Structures are given as structure tokens and as C-alpha cells.
Amino acid sequence: MRDRANRAAIAYFALVHAAAVSGLLLPMRASLVALACALYAALHLSTIVGLHRLLSHRAFRCPRWVEYGLVSVAMISGQGSPIAWVATHRRHHAHTDREGDVHSPRRGLWYAHIGWIVDEGSTDPRDPERYCRDLAGDPYYRWLMRWRFAPQVAAVLLAGLALGWGAVPFVFFLPLVCWMHTTYLVNSACHAPRFGSRAFDTRDGSRNVGWVAALTFGEGWHNNHHAFPRAARYGMAPGQHDLAFLFIRALAALGLAWDIQPGPEGRGGARPRPSPYDSSIGL
Numbered sequence: 573m574r575d576r577a578n579r580a581a582i583a584y585f586a587l588v589h590a591a592a593v594s595g596l597l598l599p600m601r602a603s604l605v606a607l608a609c610a611l612y613a614a615l616h617l618s619t620i621v622g623l624h625r626l627l628s629h630r631a632f633r634c635p636r637w638v639e640y641g642l643v644s645v646a647m648i649s650g651q652g653s654p655i656a657w658v659a660t661h662r663r664h665h666a667h668t669d670r671e672g673d674v675h676s677p678r679r680g681l682w683y684a685h686i687g688w689i690v691d692e693g694s695t696d697p698r699d700p701e702r703y704c705r706d707l708a709g710d711p712y713y714r715w716l717m718r719w720r721f722a723p724q725v726a727a728v729l730l731a732g733l734a735l736g737w738g739a740v741p742f743v744f745f746l747p748l749v750c751w752m753h754t755t756y757l758v759n760s761a762c763h764a765p766r767f768g769s770r771a772f773d774t775r776d777g778s779r780n781v782g783w784v785a786a787l788t789f790g791e792g793w794h795n796n797h798h799a800f801p802r803a804a805r806y807g808m809a810p811g812q813h814d815l816a817f818l819f820i821r822a823l824a825a826l827g828l829a830w831d832i833q834p835g836p837e838g839r840g841g842a843r844p845r846p847s848p849y850d851s852s853i854g855l
């Protein structure tokens with residue numbers, strides 16, 4: 573793996589982690605803690621609702637400006653263009669925990685967590701063409717393919733100019749790193765046999781992990797998601813809280829979301845079905 577390591581990605585991770593740690597060394601103020609928590613929530617909700625449930629799975633429909641707004645906030649995290657993100661995620665669904673999966677713990681928990689991101693061999697440059705043709709013609713997303721760090725640079729500049737440069741490590745990089753690792757837990761812990769449990773007999777190793785769901789606004793009900801990939805709601809049993817779904821419901825109440833895809837409750841019973849990407853990339 574060493575010869576395939578993406579040194580630029582490793583340097584980036586080292587930099588943002590060092591900045592996050594330095595944020596802990598600075599004196600805290602209640603207003604900055606509130607801003608850091610708000611950024612953590614915004615990064616999760618925009619990634620979960622925008623990149624995952626909307627773009628990757630079309631779990632609901634919304635106005636284009638809402639879609640662009642969610643994606644733009646998610647891009648502050650610097651996690652690559654939406655086209656590459658969606659292609660990688662659909663490939664995960666098409667090959668879950670089998671040969672070809674991008675980030676299965678079968679290659680090790682650490683590899684599933686973060687190793688695959690710094691491994692140039694984990695993805696294929698042809699993935700967007702294979703899995704993401706529906707987004708390939710979008711001019712904004714094509715622009716983000718080239719300038720994927722522009723939203724993050726703009727956010728750092730805005731935070732520095734508005735709050736002072738000394739506040740940036742705590743307000744920006746600390747929540748960014750917390751968001752990173754809690755998001756990565758969905759790929760690692762939620763596919764590892766030692767964590768959580770399974771509600772549906774899917775053809776993969778996906779797990780429902782309550783503490784990951786609590787940290788990720790509902791994404792940790794990952795076995796439910798693999799059983800019903802297009803469902804907008806991931807918390808499918810009593811006590812399975814899913815704040816991201818409540819966010820989608822709030823959008824719907826404002827007239828900003830519709831055609832919300834049901835889970836087992838809308839399909840005549842709790843039977844799992846294969847991912848729509850198993851045999852086709854069609855939506």
C-alpha cells in the first residue's frame with residue numbers, strides 16, 4: 573500500500589489534525605463553542621441529507637437551490653467533489669463487503685476508516701462514468717470537480733476575517749476533524765462484526781450501531797440503510813432516533829422537499845431488498 577499512498581492527502585490530514593489539536597490549547601468562550609457545534613451539525617446534515625440521501629440515493633426531491641445549498645455546505649468539509657463522492661458511495665453499495673468495495677473492514681478496520689482515502693488505488697478514475705452519469709452534466713458539480721477545496725478555503729477566510737485568525741482552529745478545524753472521524757465510523761464500525769447488531773439479512777456485513785447513529789444524526793442505522801437504500805428514514809424501529817430524517821421532514825413542512833421515499837412501512841412489510849446498484853447504476 574505504501575507505493576500507492578497519496579502524499580498530498582496525508583499532508584492534508586496531518587495539517588487539519590494539527591490545527592484541530594492546537595484549537596484545544598486556546599482559551600474557550602461559550603460563543604465559540606456554540607459556533608463549533610453549529611459547524612459540526614451543519615457538516616453532518618449537509619453531507620447526510622445532501623450528498624448521501626439526496627444525490628446518492630434520491631430519497632426525496634427538492635428545489636435545485638436547496639440541493640445546491642446543501643451540497644455547498646457539505647463541500648466546506650473538503651471531502652472531494654460531489655460527483656466523486658456519489659460515485660464512490662454507489663460503488664460501495666454495488667460491491668458492499670465484497671471485491672471492489674471501496675472501504676470494507678475486510679481490509680482492516682483502519683483501512684475502512686481512513687486508509688482508503690489516502691490510498692490512490694482504492695478508487696477508479698472511471699467510477700464517475702460508471703456510477704454517476706446523472707450528475708456528470710451539472711455545471712456546478714463539474715466546477716467543483718476542479719475547485720473542490722474552494723468552499724473550504726472561502727469558509728476559513730470568512731471565519732478568520734469575522735472572528736479573528738486565533739479562533740479558526742477551534743471554530744473550524746476542531747469540528748471539521750470531529751465530523752471526519754464520526755463520518756468515517758459509518759464506513760468502519762458500521763461494517764465491523766464487533767459493533768452493533770443486524771435487523772435485516774442483507775447480503776453484506778452492515779450493522780446498526782446506536783452510538784454511531786447518535787454521533788452522526790442517524791446515519792449509524794446502517795444495516796437498515798443497506799436493506800432499504802432509497803428510504804429517506806434510517807431509524808426504522810422504536811428508539812432509533814434519526815435527526816437527519818427530521819430535517820428532511822422539516823424541509824417537507826416548508827414545501828422544500830417532496831416524494832420522500834418510504835422504508836419498510838411503505839412497502840407492505842419489512843423485507844430487505846437488494847441495492848438498486850447491484851445490477852445497474854440506474855436510479
Ligand SMILES: [Zn+2]
Nearest residue numbers: 624628661665
Ligand atoms: Zn448509501
Ligand SMILES: [Zn+2]
Nearest residue numbers: 664778794798
Ligand atoms: Zn455501507
